Amino acid sequence: METTTHNPKSGPKPHNGQINVRSYPFNEENEYHLDMKIPWIKDLLKELEQDQMIDEDHAVSGSIEVKLSIQKKNTNTLKDHFILHGSVKAHYPCSCVKCLELTHESLENEFSCCFIDYELGNSPKFENSTYIDHGLDELELYTYDNGVINLKELIHENIYMVANPLPLHHIECKGLCPSCGVNLNLENCSHRPLKN
Ligand SMILES: [Zn+2]
Numbered sequence: 213m214e215t216t217t218h219n220p221k222s223g224p225k226p227h228n229g230q231i232n233v234r235s236y237p238f239n240e241e242n243e244y245h246l247d248m249k250i251p252w253i254k255d256l257l258k259e260l261e262q263d264q265m266i267d268e269d270h271a272v273s274g275s276i277e278v279k280l281s282i283q284k285k286n287t288n289t290l291k292d293h294f295i296l297h298g299s300v301k302a303h304y305p306c307s308c309v310k311c312l313e314l315t316h317e318s319l320e321n322e323f324s325c326c327f328i329d330y331e332l333g334n335s336p337k338f339e340n341s342t343y344i345d346h347g348l349d350e351l352e353l354y355t356y357d358n359g360v361i362n363l364k365e366l367i368h369e370n371i372y373m374v375a376n377p378l379p380l381h382h383i384e385c386k387g388l389c390p391s392c393g394v395n396l397n398l399e400n401c402s403h404r405p406l407k408n
């Protein structure tokens with residue numbers, strides 16, 4: 213896919229992480245390729261980096277890329293609904309949880325979901341459903357409210373589903389000595405034997 217942020221023949225642009233899909237034509241693919249030039253996408257990366265960095269005000273230095281395809285459909289059961297297929301890829305700096313050395317993590321996730329109207333989603337028929345069968349796919353069920361889909365929330369969720377909560381700069385990182393704080397990858401100390 214080329215690097216345009218939006219396919220001009222398709223529907224409206226997302227704004228602040230939300231997209232108004234009410235006016236989408238039926239059964240047409242609306243494709244989006246979102247990157248760091250978009251402030252709310254950059255915010256997602258910033259959050260990922262800040263989770264593990266000591267410096268709260270650093271400029272982002274990783275990368276993030278999100279691709280989405282959204283299609284409006286209508287059936288008797290689901291009424292007006294939206295099928296969304298998406299992917300997110302990110303690469304970002306973070307600190308090793310054991311020795312605090314700077315390291316990098318990558319993540320990648322793909323997701324498919326179905327957005328139905330908020331009222332319908334909270335009706336007895338769907339209130340306990342988290343997935344629905346749609347053709348051959350099993351899609352995660354979400355709701356749109358007033359014709360608006362919250363993309364930022366969706367992408368956020370799919371980032372944290374796969375983000376490594378305990379990054380290590382090296383699989384055999386020895387960490388810091390709990391008594392004197394020396395970096396045991398670099399030096400030894402008298403507090404415990406340097407093994408393995
Ligand atoms: Zn380490």
Ligand SMILES: [Zn+2]
Pocket residue numbers: 389390391392393394401402403404
């Ligand atoms: Zn020590």
